Amino acid sequence: MKRFLIAFALAATLVSAETFVIQNATVWTMAKGKFTGSVVVKDGKIDQVGEKVMVPQGARIIDAGGQHLIPGIIDAHSHIAAEAINEGSVSVSSMASIDDVLNPEDIAIYRALAGGVTTANILHGSANSIGGQTVITKLRWGTDAKTMLFEGGRPGIKFALGENPKRAGNAAVNVGGGGRQPRYPATRMGVEDVIRQAFIDAREYQRTWEDYKAKLSRGERVVEPKRDLKLEPLVEILEGRRDVHAHCYRADEILMLLRVADEFGFKIRTLQHVLEGYKVAKEIAAHGAGASTFSDWWSYKVEAFDAIPYNAAIMHKKGVLVSLNSDSAELMRHLNTEAAKVMKYGGVTEEEALAMVTINPARQLRIENRVGSIEPGKDADLVLYDKNPLSNYTKVQKVWIDGKMYFDREKDLSERAVKEARKKGLLEKEKASAPVQKKDGAAPRRGGPAE
Amino acid sequence: MQKILSLLLLGCGLLLAQPPSGIAIRNARIVTGSGPILQKGTVVLRNGLIDAVGENVTIPADAWIINGEGMTVYPGLIDALSTVGITDPAAAASPAGAIRGAAGTPTATTPAPVSRGPEDRPLTTSWLKAADLINTADRRIESARNHGFTSAIAWPKKGIFAGQGAVINLAGDKSADMIIVPATGQYLALVNGGFGAGYPASLMGSISYIRQIYADADRYARIKKQYAENPRGLIRPEYDRALEGVLESNRILLPANRRVEITRMIAFSKELKRPTVLYGLQEGYLSADALQAANLPLLVNLKWPEKAREMDPEYIESLKTLDVRDKAPTTPAELAKKGVKFAFYADGIDQPLDVIKAVRKAMQNGLSEADALKALTIAPAEIFGFADRLGSIEKGKIANLVVTKGGIFDEKPSIQHVFIDGVKYDPAPDSQTPAATGARTTGGKEQEQQ
Incomplete structure (x- = not known):
């Protein structure tokens, strides 16, 4: 009982920013190496980092002796916390936006927090050559959709190449089957055509509006053109105001997309999955695209067969900015050990490995000035592990976002009995108030419209 | 004339x-x-x-x-959101997920054409008016009347832009006798055809469609005005009945049942800049503060969540599900406490007697009898602007x-x-x-x- 009381007291202070010091931890800064010392958090920001720090008056001291502190993990590719993933009806669905369907109540958010993730890029699905708009979120569990948005996060969009976008074009392998009309495209050539045509349309749209505004400023009488919410995000891409995150697998389609982007004068910000990236790492690096891949997840479809566990390490060594993502609510909970696999397959250092789920995805998402490393002035998004974060045996103990605690293992464990008791209470209450079965057992007659 | x-x-x-x-x-x-x-x-x-x-x-x-x-x-009594009197299949709501393709009434032999985008105006019959659809032979009219309901706001409910509602009296020899207010606003629902049925096929597709429609409608209003002022030298605006219906509507109804949807639709209403009434609100007790701040009139569904009839007896529902089922009927009392204006509706309750039972449940959960009566009389009249008559x-x-x-x-x-x-x-x-x-x-x- 006493334990419950303590848990409640803790719960009250769980989500409120305070000044505190984490002492004696092994701190993985992801900027200036690793050391044993302290991190001071003030007003939701990292205030001081070092072996010796000035402890502010009244600061709470957390002794993390023997434990490891890392910057919050960043997942560059997730589909949690959304009530819709694919607007699969059309092959260009850039008018749809994940922003409109964020679900801050998805339990996967809490589970990802328990795996040390503090920031996630929530992407539209891969059913379309040009998919919907994406949003970067902080996993501020218990708040609302707007509060979850990463402040000033750059707008993004999902592209997809290969089997997924062309599948809907092929009636024989149509997912769901049954009478659906095939949707163009049905081949990789078609995917390229759809993307190219979309940008031709976007340029035309851009010109139409420029032309209209010019005529208007000359005082001419003109009819206002139609706004097209599908083409506006593509114009933003052309103008460098929206980042492209492109789902891809095969080397040939990767090169195709880089060429199309070059043709229209924009950059692909990240290639997602990119399992054959090792074959064209030099070209990816030359374009300046980042790569966000899996450690050893493949062979789930034909285009994902020619994959190797050395992919991340090879791309990294060729100068590509590499991150590891989850694309799955389950994998999202152990991205730290996914990173560790790159040490075994490719021989990167501990810190290079951990960078692939912290500072590297931060750079890919252009949020590295705020998150991804433990440095003074950055957001206090921190994860405390009981052991080396790259170990199979490590467990997340505490997770802070903006200096507020969003996950506490002790609290979680102690609250389970309370929740179980509440649930039992509700079930019993419902049982007690359930209507008594009617004697004749006849179903009530139903009224309805007259026929 | x-x-x-x-x-x-x-x-x-x-x-x-x-x-x-x-x-x-x-x-x-x-x-x-x-x-x-x-x-x-x-x-x-x-x-x-x-x-x-x-x-x-x-x-x-x-x-x-x-x-x-x-x-x-x-x-x-007034039911603020009903389909009473509407039996026309073009306007009656289909079960969730059963709506396929574009507007109209597709038959088994001629499937509706697959919508390729907002320009095809999918799932839209914004021009329909409940006032034109009232069927006096609908037995539900008499059944509701026998239980003290004298008026209802009847709505077409099929599709995303279903059409305009009408305030009707629940008696009359012909439908014209029954109409009190012929057009009370546009009924919107966030439905979609599902994967493979044409645009929109998802919740975010439906939202993006509504956004495009209002962008189109605002432009349509501007270019029609420009053309009316002086048509010479201008290409005439193309007539669009979907937009006509949208522009004619003096308010919109947006669905907001769960807390997530309530937050989402409060924001969407601000974005669309249309007078809005939210409907659903069964998790309103979780959003009472936000609803008070938003100051939008609300229609609370009296069909309180129930345990599914046929459920695996071994299945244990989540704490959240159990909690909502327990607390949903406290919503009216919470809203009344905050001074938020709300009316009741009985969508999905077949028997009028069960409607009264549902009201009683809200009263057992803290709602005063006076506030319950308000939600079925003066509140809907005020929300839809006919309190000077009813x-x-x-x-x-x-x-x-x-x-x-x-x-x-x-x-x-x-x-x-x-x-x-x-x-x-x-x-x-x-x-x-x-x-x-x-x-x-x-x-x-x-x-x-x-």
């Missing part, structure tokens, strides 16, 4: 049919809904309107008298009344008379059980016409 003529004719008809007598209900307890309860009062009805109400009302010599001793008079017992308002023995929200309410437009309807003695019929008897307008 024709309209004016028919109005004139109607006027003449009324004049000819003017009853020499009114109806007076005397010595009754009168819950006016606009002031204090009159313990022993009289209400006089004449020409379908309330002629007088009070404790010291002189009863006209020619009035029929109903002895209200031991009875209570209430304003007639919603309370006041001189000059339409004579829609319910006369009961005992309280209207009693476990077994005993409804004696129902007045609609001053015409008395007496539910048959056994009619307050499901699917029974009532009889229109004597009095007022109808009698005069004979």
Whole structure:
């Protein structure tokens, strides 16, 4: 009982920013190496980092002796916390936006927090050559959709190449089957055509509006053109105001997309999955695209067969900015050990490995000035592990976002009995108030419209 | 011109049919809904309107008298979001997920064309008006009336932009007699055709579609104005009935049942810049502060969440599900506490008696009887702008009344008379059980016409 009381007291202070010091931890800064010392958090920001720090008056001291502190993990590719993933009806669905369907109540958010993730890029699905708009979120569990948005996060969009976008074009392998009309495209050539045509349309749209505004400023009488919410995000891409995150697998389609982007004068910000990236790492690096891949997840479809566990390490060594993502609510909970696999397959250092789920995805998402490393002035998004974060045996103990605690293992464990008791209470209450079965057992007659 | 003529004719008809007598209900307890309860009062009805109400009302010599001793008079109940009277398949709601393709009524042999984008105006019948669709033969009209419902706001409910609702009285020989307000706003639902059925196929697709429609509608209004001012040298705006329907609507209804949806639709309403009424609100108790701040009128669905009838007995539901089922009926009380304006509706409850049962559940969860009555009378009238005609017992308002023995929200309410437009309807003695019929008897307008 006493334990419950303590848990409640803790719960009250769980989500409120305070000044505190984490002492004696092994701190993985992801900027200036690793050391044993302290991190001071003030007003939701990292205030001081070092072996010796000035402890502010009244600061709470957390002794993390023997434990490891890392910057919050960043997942560059997730589909949690959304009530819709694919607007699969059309092959260009850039008018749809994940922003409109964020679900801050998805339990996967809490589970990802328990795996040390503090920031996630929530992407539209891969059913379309040009998919919907994406949003970067902080996993501020218990708040609302707007509060979850990463402040000033750059707008993004999902592209997809290969089997997924062309599948809907092929009636024989149509997912769901049954009478659906095939949707163009049905081949990789078609995917390229759809993307190219979309940008031709976007340029035309851009010109139409420029032309209209010019005529208007000359005082001419003109009819206002139609706004097209599908083409506006593509114009933003052309103008460098929206980042492209492109789902891809095969080397040939990767090169195709880089060429199309070059043709229209924009950059692909990240290639997602990119399992054959090792074959064209030099070209990816030359374009300046980042790569966000899996450690050893493949062979789930034909285009994902020619994959190797050395992919991340090879791309990294060729100068590509590499991150590891989850694309799955389950994998999202152990991205730290996914990173560790790159040490075994490719021989990167501990810190290079951990960078692939912290500072590297931060750079890919252009949020590295705020998150991804433990440095003074950055957001206090921190994860405390009981052991080396790259170990199979490590467990997340505490997770802070903006200096507020969003996950506490002790609290979680102690609250389970309370929740179980509440649930039992509700079930019993419902049982007690359930209507008594009617004697004749006849179903009530139903009224309805007259026929 | 024709309209004016028919109005004139109607006027003449009324004049000819003017009853020499009114109806007076005397010595009754009168819950006016606009002031204090009159313990022993009289209400006089004449020409379908309330002629007088009070404790010291002189009863006209020619009035029929109903002895209200031991009875209570209430304003007639109003269901704020109903499909009563609408039986047309073009406007009736399909079960969730069953809507396929674009607007219209696809048959088995000719599937609707797959919509390729907003330009195909999928799932849109914004031009439909409930007022044009009322079928007087719908048995639900009488069934609702027998339980004290004298009016409803009937809505087409098929698709994303379903059409405009109408305030109707639940009695009339022809639908034109029933209409009080012919157009009360556009009913929107966030439905989609599902994966593979054409655009939109997802929740975010539906939202993006609505956003595009309003962008189009705003432009359409501007270019039509520009063209009307001086058409010379301009390409004429292409007629778009979907946008006409949207522009004609003076308010929109947006679905917001769960907390997530409530937050989302409050933001969407601000973005669309249209007067908005939210409907659903079963998790309103979780969002009471946000709803108070948003200050949007609300329609609360009385169909409280229930345990699924056929469920794996081994399956244990989540704490959240159990919690919502337990707390949803506290929503009305929470909203009342915050002073948020809300009306009730009974969407999905087949039996009118179950509607009263659902109201009782809200009362057992903290809602006062006065607030419950408000949510079924004056609140919907205020929300949809017809409180000058209906919603309370006041001189000059339409004579829609319910006369009961005992309280209207009693476990077994005993409804004696129902007045609609001053015409008395007496539910048959056994009619307050499901699917029974009532009889229109004597009095007022109808009698005069004979």
